Amino acid sequence: MQKKLATLLAGILAFGSLASVGTAAELENNGAPSDLFSASSILTLTGDTFTAPAGISSEGLVWAYLDSIKDKFNLTAKDDIRSYFRITAQETNSETGTTHYRLSQTISGIPVYGADQTLHVDKNGTVTALIGSVIPDAVQKISLNSAAAALLSDKDAILAAEKDAAAVYGPLGEAEVTPKADLFYFLVDGQPKLAYKTEVNVLEPEALRIRYFISAEDGSVLFKYNILQHATGTGTGVLGDTKTFQTTLSGSTYQLYDSTRGKGIYTYTAKNKTSLPGTLLTSTNNVWTDRAGVDAHTYAERVYDYYLSQFGRNSIDGKGLLIRSTVHYSSSYNNAFWNGTQMVYGDGDGSTFIPLSGDLDVVGHEITHGVTEYTSNLEYYGQPGALNESFSDIIGNSIENDGWLIGDDIYTPNIAGDALRSLANPTLYGQPDHYSNRYTGSSDNGGVHTNSGINNKAFYLVAQGGTFKGVTVTGIGRAAAVKIYYNALVNYLSTSSNFSAARAAVIQSATELYGASSAQVTAVKNAYTAVGVN
Numbered sequence: 001m002q003k004k005l006a007t008l009l010a011g012i013l014a015f016g017s018l019a020s021v022g023t024a025a026e027l028e029n030n031g032a033p034s035d036l037f038s039a040s041s042i043l044t045l046t047g048d049t050f051t052a053p054a055g056i057s058s059e060g061l062v063w064a065y066l067d068s069i070k071d072k073f074n075l076t077a078k079d080d081i082r083s084y085f086r087i088t089a090q091e092t093n094s095e096t097g098t099t100h101y102r103l104s105q106t107i108s109g110i111p112v113y114g115a116d117q118t119l120h121v122d123k124n125g126t127v128t129a130l131i132g133s134v135i136p137d138a139v140q141k142i143s144l145n146s147a148a149a150a151l152l153s154d155k156d157a158i159l160a161a162e163k164d165a166a167a168v169y170g171p172l173g174e175a176e177v178t179p180k181a182d183l184f185y186f187l188v189d190g191q192p193k194l195a196y197k198t199e200v201n202v203l204e205p206e207a208l209r210i211r212y213f214i215s216a217e218d219g220s221v222l223f224k225y226n227i228l229q230h231a232t233g234t235g236t237g238v239l240g241d242t243k244t245f246q247t248t249l250s251g252s253t254y255q256l257y258d259s260t261r262g263k264g265i266y267t268y269t270a271k272n273k274t275s276l277p278g279t280l281l282t283s284t285n286n287v288w289t290d291r292a293g294v295d296a297h298t299y300a301e302r303v304y305d306y307y308l309s310q311f312g313r314n315s316i317d318g319k320g321l322l323i324r325s326t327v328h329y330s331s332s333y334n335n336a337f338w339n340g341t342q343m344v345y346g347d348g349d350g351s352t353f354i355p356l357s358g359d360l361d362v363v364g365h366e367i368t369h370g371v372t373e374y375t376s377n378l379e380y381y382g383q384p385g386a387l388n389e390s391f392s393d394i395i396g397n398s399i400e401n402d403g404w405l406i407g408d409d410i411y412t413p414n415i416a417g418d419a420l421r422s423l424a425n426p427t428l429y430g431q432p433d434h435y436s437n438r439y440t441g442s443s444d445n446g447g448v449h450t451n452s453g454i455n456n457k458a459f460y461l462v463a464q465g466g467t468f469k470g471v472t473v474t475g476i477g478r479a480a481a482v483k484i485y486y487n488a489l490v491n492y493l494s495t496s497s498n499f500s501a502a503r504a505a506v507i508q509s510a511t512e513l514y515g516a517s518s519a520q521v522t523a524v525k526n527a528y529t530a531v532g533v534n
């Protein structure tokens with residue numbers, strides 16, 4: 001049946017019905033057709049006034065007008081204009097008295113997708129304009145006479161769309177909007193195919209809102225496209241600052257989802273519970289008041305941009321890996337972490353910490369744990385664990401690029417000037433700054449947050465320079481230093497690397513980037529010697 005219809009249509013179209021429609025002065029062909037509406041013509045009839053015969057109803061006027069311009073659709077006296085159009089809406093402006101109608105072109109009562117028009121009747125009952133798209137009369141006429149029957153049910157169409165999306169993106173989570181499927185004639189290469197329009201709208205495995213046109217004859221995907229829209233959100237951060245960031249409009253709801261970076265940056269709330277990832281944050285007006293969410297999202301974007309611009313790295317895995325963060329984890333939770341798949345931030349108890357996503361260096365620290373896992377994969381225990389922590393501090397601190405402290409913006413809100421750690425002077429916060437003073441117990445995974453001070457101090461000396469324990473280091477600047485350390489992290493270190501291996505790795509990295517006899521290599525050697533690592 002499909003084949004027969006197609007053959008018939010091709011034959012009629014060869015006579016050039018499009019051109020005949022286009023010859024009417026006010027009716028012009030769409031010269032640059034979109035893919036979707038490739039065979040429809042843009043119809044604009046203005047100044048061609050038509051006044052109601054006396055005593056006619058308002059809808060009657062619409063039909064009488066369309067009947068009077070039948071020739072523009074190449075219809076003849078015997079064709080009933082009401083078989084070709086449907087009035088879908090009407091509204092009268094109480095100030096101007098103009099009634100605005102919405103019409104849809106139909107084939108056997110089934111609307112043609114995109115073939116919609118508006119028709120306007122002024123307060124005097126005069127038709128002032130007809131504006132919209134129509135498909136070629138011949139296509140319409142033939143289709144009317146040999147309309148295909150839908151072989152597929154709407155439920156089958158929904159299943160076909162879900163199956164297609166799952167094949168591309170993986171198993172789909174629960175639908176955000178109860179799926180429905182509406183029957184249309186959808187133009188494929190200018191020919192109307194009976195199709196269901198439906199939508200896959202889920203948040204898992206990622207935010208998707210895909211419009212599908214599913215063939216009502218065989219269930220195949222005729223056309224599909226993403227209908228999520230980019231937007232710029234405005235919000236208040238943890239410290240009360242106003243900032244902008246990328247969000248996504250899905251239907252009438254904005255999501256804290258940035259689709260412009262890699263495979264996306266998504267920010268969720270755990271609502272002070274502990275199940276992850278929790279709920280994607282949303283807003284009705286794109287003005288965001290969840291301060292922890294605003295900062296987790298904005299700073300994840302900043303960290304993504306830093307890695308891409310400074311190191312040419314596309315996200316955590318170098319291949320655009322989706323970046324997911326969850327804020328309001330647990331209750332009064334005084335920490336933040338990378339759990340192997342996402343970032344998680346507590347709100348703090350309000351005296352030790354305020355929400356931990358409120359500090360760019362902390363967000364950079366957590367995301368760098370992800371980078372480490374995908375590269376050197378430094379074991380999170382003992383010396384490799386301390387190096388893992390240190391590289392997170394070094395890169396997180398360098399992204400913020402404002403002094404040498406870690407966590408200063410979110411730590412102890414009632415005590416000014418302190419921080420979680422200092423790269424310049426680790427001993428201020430209970431960390432060793434020399435290998436001889438390393439912690440050798442088993443607490444904190446063998447002192448990962450303690451012994452990181454040794455490598456942090458070495459980085460500080462490389463970047464800033466200074467004389468430490470009698471060894472003078474000429475600083476090479478933070479930009480060169482962080483470039484060397486990043487290259488060491490992703491290309492030279494491995495799972496069980498200890499401090500001695502780190503010295504070798506950073507020297508080799510500096511040698512690769514600046515040459516064996518460079519000032520940069522000398523700085524690295526002197527810095528590790530100063531902190532007792534040889």
Ligand code: L5Q
Nearest residue numbers: 335336337356362365407449
């Ligand atoms: C730590 C990450 C950050 N957490 N966790 C002790 O336990 C200890 C320190 C940390 F978000 F606070 F920075 O650094």
Ligand code: ZN
Nearest residue numbers: 365369389392
């Ligand atoms: Zn850490």
Ligand code: CA
Nearest residue numbers: 359361408409
């Ligand atoms: Ca900071």
